[in-house]
Amino acid sequence: MDFNGKTVIVTGAGKGIGREIARMLAERGAKVSxxxxxxxxxxxxxxxxxxxxxxxxxxxxxxxxxAAIAALPADFLVNCAxxxxxxxxxxxTVEAFDRLVAVNTRAPMIVAQEYARFLIREGRNGAIVNVSSxxxxxxxxxxxxxxASKGGLDGLTRVMAKELGPHGIRANGVHPxxxxxxxxxxxxSDPEKAAGMMQRIPVGRFAEPADVAEVVLFLLSDEAAMVNGISMPVDGGYMIA
Ligand code: NDP
Structure with missing residues (x-):
């Protein structure tokens, strides 16, 4: 997948999965915002x-x-934070609930609104990937x-896919x-909890950030031109176990 000359907004690019997405995009020719x-x-x-x-x-x-407006212009958007x-x-607590919904659900909506408004104004196509779970x-x-915050994000992904699809903007979710x-x-970090989780993953390991980043880049790319509104697990088979 070649992202030469493309600009990609990546939220949460400072650490973890977002960091790896930004690194991989840059390696494949993109400019990252x-x-x-x-x-x-x-x-x-x-x-x-x-x-x-x-x-x-x-x-x-x-x-x-x-910040979303300042990050424009952009060809693609990854809501990863x-x-x-x-x-x-x-x-x-109500406070923790509101904090999580603000970052995990509301922020992706706001950034995607500004990104999509820009593309529609310019008459350009695009793609959004929301990192769910x-x-x-x-x-x-x-x-x-x-x-709850990630379930809300999935709802947004599906509505974006329906409403933005006619404008040539695809929206998909990945679920690590x-x-x-x-x-x-x-x-x-609780070894007992981690072992229970690991047991349910048929491939026998947790994901690396690069496992998730590869799927995100695929969903952004033209290779995924007919993929819109999906929730793609990146889970080594956890969901079928
Ligand atoms: P990390 O905690 O490793 O990194 C998250 C990144 O998001 C950091 O750069 C962080 O910045 C940024 N971020 C968090 N809150 C804010 C905020 N309020 N404002 C701006 N930036 C913020 O998380 P992961 O890389 O593990 O997770 C990335 C995505 O993947 C998340 O959406 C997560 O829910 C999802 N996910 C992760 C899984 C996992 O096991 N790791 C599993 C399933 C889904 P800072 O550190 O400066 O706050």
Missing amino acids: ALTRSAADVDALRGESGCRAIQVDLADADATRK GTTELQPFLET VASFIGLPDHAAYC TVTLTPMAVKAW
């Missing part, structure tokens, strides 16, 4: 050739909209707010299982 939070990550991204990095807290709706907080359902398909203990990133350390 990164939206991410930590200053150190922004500095590191700015040091890489062809990368624009914009610092933003995606929990802040107004700041997110401004996400966050989690582990709380049992009965102890899930297997957690949107199942009930993961201690992940009530996270599962546990992927070895800083977030996985936060959610899966």
